[in-house]
Amino acid sequence: MTTPSGRKWKVAVLGATGAVGQTFIRLLANHPWFELTEVAASERSSGKRYADCARWLEGAMPSMVGELQVKTCSPSDVNADIVFSALDSSVAGEIEKSFAEAGKFVLSNAKNFRMDTDVPLVIPEVNADHLALLDAQRSARGWKGAIITNANCAATVAAVALAPLHERFVLDKLFLTTMQAVSGAGYPGVASLDILGNVIPYIADEEPKLEREMLKLLGRYEDGEVISAAFKVSAHTNRVAVEHGHTICMTIGFDDKPTPEAAIEAMRTWEGLASTAGLPTRPKHPLVVTDAPDRPQPKRDVYAGDGMTVTVGRVRRDSVLDLRMVALGHNTVRGAAGGSVLNAELLAANGAFDSA
Numbered sequence: 001m002t003t004p005s006g007r008k009w010k011v012a013v014l015g016a017t018g019a020v021g022q023t024f025i026r027l028l029a030n031h032p033w034f035e036l037t038e039v040a041a042s043e044r045s046s047g048k049r050y051a052d053c054a055r056w057l058e059g060a061m062p063s064m065v066g067e068l069q070v071k072t073c074s075p076s077d078v079n080a081d082i083v084f085s086a087l088d089s090s091v092a093g094e095i096e097k098s099f100a101e102a103g104k105f106v107l108s109n110a111k112n113f114r115m116d117t118d119v120p121l122v123i124p125e126v127n128a129d130h131l132a133l134l135d136a137q138r139s140a141r142g143w144k145g146a147i148i149t150n151a152n153c154a155a156t157v158a159a160v161a162l163a164p165l166h167e168r169f170v171l172d173k174l175f176l177t178t179m180q181a182v183s184g185a186g187y188p189g190v191a192s193l194d195i196l197g198n199v200i201p202y203i204a205d206e207e208p209k210l211e212r213e214m215l216k217l218l219g220r221y222e223d224g225e226v227i228s229a230a231f232k233v234s235a236h237t238n239r240v241a242v243e244h245g246h247t248i249c250m251t252i253g254f255d256d257k258p259t260p261e262a263a264i265e266a267m268r269t270w271e272g273l274a275s276t277a278g279l280p281t282r283p284k285h286p287l288v289v290t291d292a293p294d295r296p297q298p299k300r301d302v303y304a305g306d307g308m309t310v311t312v313g314r315v316r317r318d319s320v321l322d323l324r325m326v327a328l329g330h331n332t333v334r335g336a337a338g339g340s341v342l343n344a345e346l347l348a349a350n351g352a353f354d355s356a
Ligand SMILES: NC(=O)c1ccc[n+]([C@@H]2O[C@H](COP(=O)([O-])OP(=O)(O)OC[C@H]3O[C@@H](n4cnc5c(N)ncnc54)[C@H](OP(=O)(O)O)[C@@H]3O)[C@@H](O)[C@H]2O)c1
Pocket: 014, 015, 016, 017, 018, 019, 020, 021, 040, 041, 042, 043, 044, 045, 046, 073, 085, 086, 087, 088, 089, 091, 092, 109, 110, 111, 151, 152, 153, 183, 184, 185, 186, 187, 188, 331, 332, 335, 336
């Protein structure tokens, strides 16, 4: 597929040595629109060959990255105008701001800016129009560059599953219980003796993030701002001994009480916003509904759509609220690096990088 402007944009990854950083590298290695030319990480890694300091987690390391010298996460050290950030949130705030001030587009996975009113929190198929917040961001902050965020990994999976129901029906209440993979905690993440054969019913700051981000994701852009969705949300989040894939059990109450069949039909016919069709990382089906009684399962469904498709199953009546269902999505792909790359493709297709 040719790029919108007939050229490839040079890009960098900040936090390139971590779990999400490595997923970025895999997704960018042969990307039709972007060329990964720089990687950056902490002072522990900078100055070293990437292959010597990154503990590569999955498959073969793309050959183009192993020889790159890891840079510092400073805008004066990184040349690319488009940077993907997989930085730990303890440092992402200051670093991402310094890149935006220096005129760079920052596609961020960190929580720091997600809820700022002038920062788009984007899942292209769900809310591509929220990118319009960038005008307000530029005028409020005086940045030459910009920050565009993608959401918490569990919030992303839930929002993709709920988007067609939110479009078609009136959601009132939502209870969610997550079973989140260990790769969601980064590398080295949770100690093996804490997680093997175990369930940890606490993930720091995860429940409030999931609750508030999902409402912003499903909010509507109007007159220069995003008005968050108004339904009530209550989340339980758990870490489980699964490598990749967050599974979410949802119980949903509606004002207009759709039947399971109507909900399934809404989800099966939903294709996501048409403006995202043809973007290289966009899956053919952002959401699929399975009829199998024992699916979705991380082991069998996490790589649907190359990790970009959310799979929903077990859609059924609920005797307390109205409906119950289970959703599953890949946390480091759809919920992190893949979502960010898709955001960048959307910006590129809209001409945002034409001067980069
Ligand atoms: N894992 C997921 O499923 C997921 C999903 C959605 C969002 N996120 C978010 O994505 C971000 C990355 O998560 P992760 O799971 O990849 O974490 P991770 O495996 O712990 O990686 C963190 C990265 O940040 C770098 N870093 C740490 N301190 C730094 C500093 N002082 N200066 C510059 N770089 C520094 C590390 O570099 P060194 O190797 O040099 O220390 C590493 O590359 C986090 O904000 C996380 O909340 C993660």
